[in-house]
Amino acid sequence: MSTGSTARSLPGSGEERRHLIVAIVNNKPGVLNRVASLMRARNFNIESLAVSVTERSDTSRMTLTIVGDEVHVEQAAKQLYKLIDVLKVQDVTDESIVEHEFALIKVRATKRTRPEIVSVAEMHRSKVVDLGDEAVIVEAVGEPTEIDTLVELLREFGIKELVRTGSVVMSRGSGSIEEQVKR
């Protein structure tokens, strides 16, 4: 008996990309810990995570972005779904969705640069929400890549502080992931 010439392929293509996972979970203490613990134990790295209560006060919605190949990410989704407090999991990466992120950017400003900063912000559908002597705060909402661009443009003025919420997503059209949760 000899080893066959055709090697069996391992699960997964190995082609990594960013995936967006939406999970509807019970709004109970400890559920975030269960999700985070599972992702850690199974070696999935969470790039961003946004959590908030849904239209129903007894459920929360989590939006996770993770990087991996399709089998790796599917495995993450399946393991998540095994948690008793997880009601629904969906990989929405390839669906028709609105994906937005919110950011606050505190930019170093002088009398001279302030008008420039304001105009950069306005060109990017962002607004200035605080004007100080030495800094302004720009508020941005949009796709993560749009925020990336804005951050790059503002970097030349000097960024003192940056906070981003991570992506939240919603499918276009009338479909609702929350309505798909069977009760």
Added chain:
Amino acid sequence: MTQAGHVPGAGTPAASAAERARRDMLRDARITARDGVRPRIGADALCEAILLQGSDTIWGYPGGVILPLYDVLVDHPELRHILVRHEQAASHAADGYARASGNVGVCLGTSGPGATNLVTGIGTAMLDSVPLVVITGNVPNALIGKDAFQEIDITGITLPMTKHNYLVRSADEIPHVIAEAFHLARSGRPGPVHVDITKDALMGQTTATHPSVAEVEAGLPGYKPKLDGHPRQIKLLAEAIAGAKRPVILAGHGVLIARAERELLELARAAHIPITWTLLGIGVIDETDPLAYGYMGMHGWKHVNRAIQSADLLIGIGMRFDDRVTGNVRTYAPKAKIVHIDIDPAEIGKNVVADLPIVGDAKHVLDALLPLTTKVDPTTRVDYFAELATWRTESEASSWHGSGGFRDGVLSADFVVERVAAGSNFDANLTADVGQNQMWVARYGGFRRANSHLSSGGLGTMGFALPAAMGAAVAVPGKVSWAIAGDGGFQMTLQELATIVQERIPVKIALMDNKKLGMIRQWQEIVYGGNYHSEELAGPDYLKLCEAYGLPAWKVAKPEEVDAAVAAALAADGPALIWFEIAERQNVYPMMPAGKGLSDLIDKWGDDGEDITEGDSGPRVDPTDPQSGGAR
């Protein structure tokens, strides 16, 4: 674990007055009936809830915060509490009870160290999908998070190794949480569920009622195990079977959990397919059945691995293609189409790519498959089965059958296992420990009955055999319960000798003493170039040890003494031990070095022989290769 305050000496007037006062307080706490529900405290509700689930045995150890439960146990005499000597044994005993009976095992410990000692048994049950309900006490609500005496974040610790866990702070939650815990433990893919209950919840009054199964299910919208396979996939499976020339069934623990042994045999007979099994699949078929082909994997039979490597269709049922089964996935069954049936969708596509995945319970899927299965005339598979028979004869010739019970002039371990099993006509429950003994039991136990083989397969927990055999003995009193352990594993939990003597649990122990950590020694010989370290293992005089604990024991060093000793141990009323002095340097062969493929088996019989290696690559493996896993 118990931290008791100063108490008056037993039997003194002060003590009886204190006892009267305490019972009065307990009675007061239980009074105030409402809504027709019997007045009681949380600890009473806990006992009722366990009994309502059909469990009558708790393996436990008391301690400060769990004492309110021990205070009411006397009022629930139907519930048998068995006092172990260490909480780890409580969780293994509950595990053995569950594996042997198919019912949920229940174990109990106090907060802090009592709870952490249970953890190894919880992990063992998790990796092997064993239904357990693990109950721990915790400090009063007000002390949670204050680093109080014997307080630890035990739900944080058990979270990643349980199917689910709970922290219960109020007596009112107890009936529902316990019912839910049992439901989760036993349904779907079973597993351990941990319920941590504060002292306040145990002592608080409650009138909460016990929920029905429907009410429990309604409260779990996120939990819907999928039992039925997809009809289209099942139809495709029937077609694949009809077209296969060299099909092999790989049966795992899921078949036993689903109680689908009969359906499995019907399929094998109808389509004339040999059945092979994983470590935890042992017992899916009577090993003397013509369609029973053998145990697969790292230390499996060479003929079985050969059949798998040459198959054109692998039908995996209730198993997970783990690394001990497949070896290097790239060289695994290169010609085979893989069908994977499992109740857990996360197992499909995790370790191997399934050409035909079917998510569902083994029994449900097989029930749906059988009517679609084309009956195969055995004469069409004559060549295939003739080849399988030849391979089997070759591979069995290199086993103990040729050794006459000797190896290097002393007792051979595989011979001992076979004679121990034969002593009860292969009808006893055999609980293995971990290491070489585990593989000898798997290979030579000659199992004929479902759930008669107990082994820590996934976690590989040394010290498992004695406490788990204790659980099996209590769960199935009609069958002999053997613990077959090496001297390493036995010394990890031998304190339970006191438990089996005190509780009169008739466990028979086969101690396989090679004065070594045998599997460690084997790995150091084969994988680490003979660089032996920490494999020499001294032990006590086990006859004196047994005398001290008060159980009969025999020492056997010659093959011709084995049968008589087994008969004597079986005839002994209650527990007994046989101390087998086996060959010190016997290896388990064949062996697939971790990271290698099923075709790369090392096979060697006789010290003067050379290692016989098949396949493209040699037996030496790189110990620094992370793919290689470890010994034990």
